[in-house]
Amino acid sequence: MSELARFELAPELLGVHVGAYKNLRDQWLDWADGIALFGPNGAGKTNFLEALAILLGTDQTLLLAHPRLAPVTTNDLGIVAKVSAEELPWAPSTLPPADLPIPSELARRLPVLSRGRQDAAWWRAIGVGCGDSFMAGLGELALPAEVREFLESQCTRPVIRYRLVSFAFQVTDRLENGDPIAIRVERLFSRTLMGFSPPEVVKRLADRLPDVFAPLRTALAAPPTGPDGYLDILALPDATEPPAQLEWLPRSRRSGEVYEHLRSRMEAAEEPAERLAASLADLPAAVGDFDPDGRWWAHEVAAEAASAELAVTLDHVRVQLTGEDADLEFLDIRGQKPICIGHTRAADALERFSAGERRWVDEALATAARAVDRFAARAEWQGILLPEIDEAMVIESLVGVSESVQSLVDQAGFWTAEAKERLLSALEGQLLAAARGRLSEDDSSFGRGLTEQSAGLSSLRPQTVVRVFDEPESHLHPQAQRTIAVALDRLRLRGENVVLASHSPHFLDLPDWRLVHVQRTPEGTTMSTLAAADLDARKALAGQMGLTRGELLTRVSFLLIVEGEHDRLLLEELYGARLHDAGVAIIRMHGTRNLLATVQMDFIERHLDVPIGVLLDFTRLEKVDDNRIPTSELREEEQALRHLRRACRKNRRPMTYFGLSRPDVVAYLNEDAIRVDEPGFAGWTTVTREFGAVSGHLRQAQPPAERPSFKPWLEKRFGVDLTRTDRVRQVVERMVQEGLPAGAELTKVVREVERKAAAGRWPEQPVAGPAH
Numbered sequence: 001m002s003e004l005a006r007f008e009l010a011p012e013l014l015g016v017h018v019g020a021y022k023n024l025r026d027q028w029l030d031w032a033d034g035i036a037l038f039g040p041n042g043a044g045k046t047n048f049l050e051a052l053a054i055l056l057g058t059d060q061t062l063l064l065a066h067p068r069l070a071p072v073t074t075n076d077l078g079i080v081a082k083v084s085a086e087e088l089p090w091a092p093s094t095l096p097p098a099d100l101p102i103p104s105e106l107a108r109r110l111p112v113l114s115r116g117r118q119d120a121a122w123w124r125a126i127g128v129g130c131g132d133s134f135m136a137g138l139g140e141l142a143l144p145a146e147v148r149e150f151l152e153s154q155c156t157r158p159v160i161r162y163r164l165v166s167f168a169f170q171v172t173d174r175l176e177n178g179d180p181i182a183i184r185v186e187r188l189f190s191r192t193l194m195g196f197s198p199p200e201v202v203k204r205l206a207d208r209l210p211d212v213f214a215p216l217r218t219a220l221a222a223p224p225t226g227p228d229g230y231l232d233i234l235a236l237p238d239a240t241e242p243p244a245q246l247e248w249l250p251r252s253r254r255s256g257e258v259y260e261h262l263r264s265r266m267e268a269a270e271e272p273a274e275r276l277a278a279s280l281a282d283l284p285a286a287v288g289d290f291d292p293d294g295r296w297w298a299h300e301v302a303a304e305a306a307s308a309e310l311a312v313t314l315d316h317v318r319v320q321l322t323g324e325d326a327d328l329e330f331l332d333i334r335g336q337k338p339i340c341i342g343h344t345r346a347a348d349a350l351e352r353f354s355a356g357e358r359r360w361v362d363e364a365l366a367t368a369a370r371a372v373d374r375f376a377a378r379a380e381w382q383g384i385l386l387p388e389i390d391e392a393m394v395i396e397s398l399v400g401v402s403e404s405v406q407s408l409v410d411q412a413g414f415w416t417a418e419a420k421e422r423l424l425s426a427l428e429g430q431l432l433a434a435a436r437g438r439l440s441e442d443d444s445s446f447g448r449g450l451t452e453q454s455a456g457l458s459s460l461r462p463q464t465v466v467r468v469f470d471e472p473e474s475h476l477h478p479q480a481q482r483t484i485a486v487a488l489d490r491l492r493l494r495g496e497n498v499v500l501a502s503h504s505p506h507f508l509d510l511p512d513w514r515l516v517h518v519q520r521t522p523e524g525t526t527m528s529t530l531a532a533a534d535l536d537a538r539k540a541l542a543g544q545m546g547l548t549r550g551e552l553l554t555r556v557s558f559l560l561i562v563e564g565e566h567d568r569l570l571l572e573e574l575y576g577a578r579l580h581d582a583g584v585a586i587i588r589m590h591g592t593r594n595l596l597a598t599v600q601m602d603f604i605e606r607h608l609d610v611p612i613g614v615l616l617d618f619t620r621l622e623k624v625d626d627n628r629i630p631t632s633e634l635r636e637e638e639q640a641l642r643h644l645r646r647a648c649r650k651n652r653r654p655m656t657y658f659g660l661s662r663p664d665v666v667a668y669l670n671e672d673a674i675r676v677d678e679p680g681f682a683g684w685t686t687v688t689r690e691f692g693a694v695s696g697h698l699r700q701a702q703p704p705a706e707r708p709s710f711k712p713w714l715e716k717r718f719g720v721d722l723t724r725t726d727r728v729r730q731v732v733e734r735m736v737q738e739g740l741p742a743g744a745e746l747t748k749v750v751r752e753v754e755r756k757a758a759a760g761r762w763p764e765q766p767v768a769g770p771a772h
Contacts (some may be wrong), residue, residue: 010462011243012082013497014227019076022047023520026669027527028225032514034492037501039518040609044525045501048518049248049468052499054167055079056246060261060366063183065250066169078163080194080226081243081464084447085134085155088193089237092137093130094444095120111240112449119446122237126212132444146177146201151233154195157328159230162242181260181436184266191236197229207467237594244497247370248468249362255349258365262344263301263326265369269298272456275417276383280423283386284395295416296321297379299370299459300417303328305371309364312487315358317341318362326369330361356475359485377459381532384425385434385454393430401426435460473504481506489513505554519609552608557583558757560613560640560658564588566728567615567665571633573732574742575750582757589640611654614751623658656756658749662688663695664710666722668743673734678720684743687718 013031018024023044029035053065055077062069098121102113123129123137131137135152142372143151165188173182192215206216213643215232218224224232253261277294291430299321306319306328321327327345330352331338342352344365350358401422408419424431437458439448443460469488472483485506492498492513500507501518508515515530560579562568568588571579579586616624623629624641632641648655662668665686675681695707711723722728735742 009084009157011084011465013244013464013466014080014651016052017078017080017225018048018051019078021054021072021076022070023525024048024051024527025524026225027525029516029527030227030514030529031497033497033515034489034510034513035497035499036508036510036513037499037516037518037573038503038508040520041503042516043520043609044527046470047525048527049250049470049499049501051077052246052466052468053248053250055162055164056244057185058245058247059183059185060248060369061248061250062185063171064253065178065248066171066183068250072164072167072285072622074165075190076692078161079243080161080230082157082159083243085158085242086449087160088134088155088158088240089119089122089137090116090445090449091131092120092123092128092135093121093132094446096446098124110450110453112446112453115449116446121565126210141212142208144205146199147205147209150195150202151197152192154233159196159227160236160243161192161194161226161232161550162239163192164188165190165238175256175260177256179254179257181257181264187240187242189239189242191239192232193234193236194226194230194620196232198231198233222448244464244466246466246468247366248470249366250470252359253345253350253362253366254346255351258350258362259326259344262328262365262369262372265372265376266302266326267296269301269372269379270295272376272379272383273297276379276386277420279383279386279743280420283398283423284391289492291481294379296419297417297420298375299326299328302372304417306368309367310360312490313360313364313484317357317361319368328365330643332577338495354475357478359472359474371511374459377456380456381435382431382608383457385431385438386427388434388437389427394427397426397430397558398423408648464497466499467491469498469500471502472500472507473502478506485510502553503550505548508554509548519611540676552585555583555608556608558585558613560584560586560606560615560753561609562586562588562615563665563727566722569725569728570665570668570732570742571615571750573729573736575747578754579750582754584753584757611656611756612644612648613656613658613659613756615658615749615753616641655764658752659744662748663691663707665746666711666714666728668746669722669728669731669740670740672739673731674720676734677730681720682718687714690717747769 011506013028014728015028017029020026020029024047027048029048037048039045050065050069053061054069055135056079057065096113098117100113100117100120102117106116123131126141128137128140133147134155138151139148163372167185167187169183169185171180171182172184174180198216203220206213206220209216212235213233215235219231219233226232271660273294274292275294277297278292303319303321310317310319316332318331318333318338319328320331322329324343324345326342330341330345330349332341342349346352350362355362405419405422407421409415412419435455438451438455438457442448442451468486472488476484478659481504485504487508488498488500488507502508517526517528517530519526519528560571562571565588570584571586623634624638624645631642645655647653660668662684667688671681671683691707691710691740694713698705698707709742715721715723722731734740741747
């Protein structure tokens with residue numbers, strides 16, 4: 001591995017396992033860089049976010065979340081990630097003694113010492129005392145060649161399972177009003193090296209391998225939940241750090257909390273910023289006089305980071321410095337002249353924004369604090385290595401930027417952060433070469449790790465950051481929701497992982513996001529990722545209902561299944577506005593080309609958390625509900641309805657039948673509207689009486705026969721053609737234009753549908769409990 005290879009790839013999350021947390025039990029979620037959770041209130045979406053925070057949350061996240069977190073026990077939570085080979089145990093020959101005493105202050109400043117001692121203890125525990133690499137150390141165990149070969153293939157970019165063994169936190173500082181402002185978090189993870197598709201020969205040898213391979217034997221007997229194709233192979237040393245960092249504001253921060261958080265981060269960055277500024281001032285004078293004062297550098301970094309995020313989420317707000325310590329000014333830039341909204345030092349800084357705006361200002365200031373932390377870490381190592389760069393190389397690099405940098409300084413009247421950053425950008429190649437030189441001074445991973453931490457080079461490691469947003473649509477009108485949805489997708493596209501839980505259609509229709517349905521069932525809460533077939537079904541169903549794909553998951557409160565296009569046409573044209581207001585969506589069993597696809601029916605069953613109604617004539621409903629009739633003797637649509645009915649009963653989902661006494665929905669068209677084109681029409685009383693007689697005669701025949709299809713029979717017997725959709729539409733439009741009512745029974749059924757939609761909720765909401 002090259003000296004900087006460890007800094008080239010960030011950890012890649014593969015999945016999360018929640019064994020037990022609040023109402024979640026044994027749920028595995030395959031990871032994606034954009035995950036949108038949806039489902040009814042009380043299902044457990046927020047509980048899953050809390051579980052993620054326990055696994056990955058930063059101190060600031062847990063500071064805000066800790067009052068709501070539930071206790072966790074050993075191995076209840078876990079995460080699987082693809083990481084750097086540096087996360088494997090370091091070579092045993094290069095490590096300090098396992099019993100080396102390390103002063104607590106030194107261990108805090110250089111965690112690599114504790115890591116080295118822990119790895120040494122692991123090697124000693126498995127009986128290995130030498131080896132100049134991980135694989136060389138394992139070679140001391142006299143492993144079969146097939147096992148060594150397989151392990152070597154898995155170690156370039158190893159996949160490791162992290163199980164949370166213990167989790168504790170303690171508030172360490174508070175504001176005068178009692179608000180906590182600092183927290184100490186302690187985690188311990190057990191770790192297992194996983195392998196992809198171990199060959200059969202390795203599986204057969206499992207019982208002969210040393211105890212460190214116990215995870216493989218366990219996995220072969222009962223594979224634990226995890227990414228497809230992977231098995232646990234080898235127990236690794238424990239770790240105290242997760243493979244990613246999760247940033248989440250689980251509640252709105254008060255203005256004092258925001259200011260104190262930002263102030264503390266700027267204060268921590270001041271010393272490394274001053275050292276880096278002093279190192280820049282000592283460079284050859286290729287850019288004129290340099291002011292070594294770096295005190296305000298972190299302030300400029302914070303203002304720029306906050307403004308950059310607000311440009312995406314709340315583009316009428318900009319942030320600038322005021323010249324006061326840890327104080328940033330908010331400007332409304334919508335007018336010709338920017339208007340001051342407030343300052344971070346003010347006690348009511350956030351209260352000056354609307355509820356919808358406040359959340360995103362808070363998020364931007366949290367981003368600013370993280371940017372300051374990253375700046376401080378970078379300033380640490382650059383300040384150390386800058387004096388080591390060859391003077392001639394410095395002059396050569398700065399000649400090309402000196403004029404533009406001097407122009408920036410002259411224009412501003414002082415050395416701005418932008419001017420300093422241009423100098424550092426010009427020297428980036430030399431700085432990285434210096435870092436490479438430092439790391440090459442020691443051949444061992446432990447030695448490089450010690451150099452890395454003592455010189456501040458750890459910040460060069462790319463981090464995996466997970467941003468979490470719970471109900472990002474809160475307090476936002478639909479247009480603002482669309483704007484924020486696009487903004488969160490931009491965060492994903494620029495490299496951050498984003499997880500959100502939402503009830504808004506705008507956040508559930510983003511391209512390339514993973515949709516996860518969270519629902520409560522009699523068996524417990526489940527988390528189901530929408531597969532490709534589900535996404536196709538969602539698109540087809542949404543198109544049929546006249547909804548967007550996101551609206552299908554969020555705007556429907558009752559689903560009414562009807563037989564065909566004519567049923568849908570009458571209901572939508574004659575009662576559409578009132579049904580829409582009631583949240584009723586209509587879907588037809590028979591489309592214009594074929595029966596409602598099984599995959600679409602499955603989607604309704606598994607992913608639409610709403611009560612279901614079925615509107616058919618009484619004869620069809622009796623057949624569906626009569627279990628004495630074998631399913632094989634039912635028509636396709638009747639079979640589908642029986643399957644759906646059984647699934648609803650299993651999940652205790654309400655499914656209501658609405659029966660019509662007349663043989664077809666067209667029999668509720670207004671008679672006068674029909675007589676405009678068919679003046680001799682006998683009327684529905686005569687038609688239905690005669691059709692009933694014909695149907696009864698056929699049922700009593702030997703053998704019994706099915707009743708005829710109503711619309712063709714109507715045309716043949718009475719000369720009224722209502723088989724064509726355009727003909728039915730013409731009659732319906734005439735009814736709407738002239739205010740002619742439909743049959744009273746149909747209107748009565750529509751009122752009953754509205755009543756069910758208003759009263760029915762599924763799943764039922766819990767009266768009390770920890771689920772969110």
